Amino acid sequence: MSKAVTGRIHSFQSLGTVDGPGVRFVVFMQGCPLRCACCHNPDTWDMEGGTEYTPDEVFSKILRYSEYFGKDGGVTVSGGEPLLQSEFVTALFKLCREAGIDTCLDTAGVHLGEKEKALLSVTDRVLLDIKYVTDEMYKKYVGCSIEKPLEFLAYLNEQNIDTTIRQVNIPTLNDSENDILLLKDMAKKYSCVKKIELLPFRKICQTKYDNMGIPFPLAHLPESKIKTTYFSFGKEK
DSSP states (O other), X not given: OOOSOOEEEEEEEEEESSSSSSSEEEEEESOOSOOOTTOSOGGGOOTTOSEEEOHHHHHHHHHHHGGGOTTTOEEEEESSOGGGGHHHHHHHHHHHHHTTOEEEEEEOOOOOXXXXXXXXXXXXXXXXXXXXXXXXHHHHHTSSOTHHHHHHHHHHHHHTOEEEEEEEXXXXXXXXXXXXXXXXXXXXXXXXXXXXXXXXXXOTTHHHHHHHXXXXXXXXXXXXXXXXXXXXXXXXX
């Protein structure tokens, strides 16, 4: 049995195909310290929301779908921001590792302390959101400095953890050719980065904002014309 730690979870996706390689069981954690202008899940912000689970309870759900994972799939923990509940995710990933199930952490990389390092020690791969390429844009549209995710990325590189950099392609904010070239140049500095994934900006989240009675900061912008686009840098483990 894992230690007596619980986590607050927003929702589950049993057979996800877009949050890491293969077919994956996706756990969406509750709570996020950021207020990204492009956030599609404002309902995950409140740390007091969601439902409380133990790692064993979540692991039992994962096992029901493990036969679908194959050699490439596994478990992805997303959010919200899973680093807010690092101890819970660490306990869950330890259970997965003992069972030979691949683990993936989907994060904005805004915390890096001893608890987060312990979590990364049992993490097989990371999806890291690098939302913009300048500190000015980060502070304006995310609410933190770009130095935090870059520090996180440097540690991933030091630990040689397979990393995919993700970025939502937002018209007029980060979708220029120069923006994409700067992102690629940034990624090339880190051997742990195997892929960049550019995601199209969509506004299907507008209903959530309306229901919560808060404005969607980017409602005035057009949706992206691109489809999800990948740039590969090396072979993934």
